[in-house]
Amino acid sequence: MFIYSVRASTLKFFAAMLTGIAALVALIIFIPTVEKDTAEPVGTEMTIKYDGVKTNEDRLAFLAQFGWQVEETPAEEKTVTIPSEFDTVFTGYNEMQKNQGLDLAPYAKCEVTQYTYVVKNYTDWDGLVYANMLVYKDTVIGGDVTSADMHGFSHGFAKPEKKDG
Numbered sequence: 001m002f003i004y005s006v007r008a009s010t011l012k013f014f015a016a017m018l019t020g021i022a023a024l025v026a027l028i029i030f031i032p033t034v035e036k037d038t039a040e041p042v043g044t045e046m047t048i049k050y051d052g053v054k055t056n057e058d059r060l061a062f063l064a065q066f067g068w069q070v071e072e073t074p075a076e077e078k079t080v081t082i083p084s085e086f087d088t089v090f091t092g093y094n095e096m097q098k099n100q101g102l103d104l105a106p107y108a109k110c111e112v113t114q115y116t117y118v119v120k121n122y123t124d125w126d127g128l129v130y131a132n133m134l135v136y137k138d139t140v141i142g143g144d145v146t147s148a149d150m151h152g153f154s155h156g157f158a159k160p161e162k163k164d165g
Contacts, residue, residue, distance in 0.1 A: 048157075050102075051139045059115055062140055063131050066157045070117035070131055080114050080134070082107045097142045100156035104134070104142050112136040119145060124162075127152065 048065050052058060056074070063070055082104050083090060094104045112134045119129040128148035134141050146154035 050141075053133075053135055053140050054138045059117075059133060059135075062133070063117065063157070067121075067159055068117075068119055068131055068145070068157075069121040070119050074115045075118050075130065076114070076116040078114050079111050081111050082109065082134075084108045093144075094142075096144060096154070096156055100158065102140075102142050107136055107141055110136055112141065125152075131157070 049062070053062050056072075059074075060070065060072070085108075086094060086105075090104075097104055113136075115133045115135065117131045117133075119131050122129040122145070125147060129145065130148060131143070131145050133143040143157060144154050145157060146152065
C-alpha cells in the first residue's frame with residue numbers, strides 16, 4: 001500500500017509559486033513594450049534616433065533630425081581610436097558629448113568611424129561649418145558641429161538657441 005501525505009505548508013508553497021508565475025505572465029502579456037530610440041515628437045521635444053546608422057542616407061537623415069542640411073557626400077571619412085585615457089582636450093570634448101546625452105568613455109580603445117560633412121544651412125556664420133559624427137557599430141556615439149575657423153565655435157548636434165538683441 002502506498003500512502004502520501006501533503007502538509008499545509010507544501011500546499012501554500014505551490015500556491016505562492018503558481019500565483020507568482022501567473023503574475024509574471026500577466027505582466028509580460030498586458031504591459032506594452034516601449035520602443036527605444038524612436039523619433040516621435042513628444043510635446044515640443046523630439047527623441048533623437050542614434051542607432052541604425054548604416055548608410056550615407058542614414059547619416060544624412062540623422063543630421064536632418066537636428067535641422068542640418070549638409071553636402072550629400074562626406075568631406076572626410078576616417079577611422080579613429082577613442083583613447084584609453086582622456087587628456088584635458090578630450091575630457092572637454094567628452095563633456096560636450098555628455099551635455100547632449102552621449103558619453104565616449106565606454107568606447108575607450110575602440111576604433112570608430114568619423115564622418116565629416118559640410119553644413120549648408122548654418123545661420124549667423126559666414127565661414128565654413130562642419131558636422132562631425134563618430135559611429136560605432138551603426139550607432140552614433142558622439143559628434144559635433146564646428147566651424148573651420150580657428151577662432152570659431154564648436155557645439156553638439158543641436159542648433160544653438162538664437163540670442164535676442
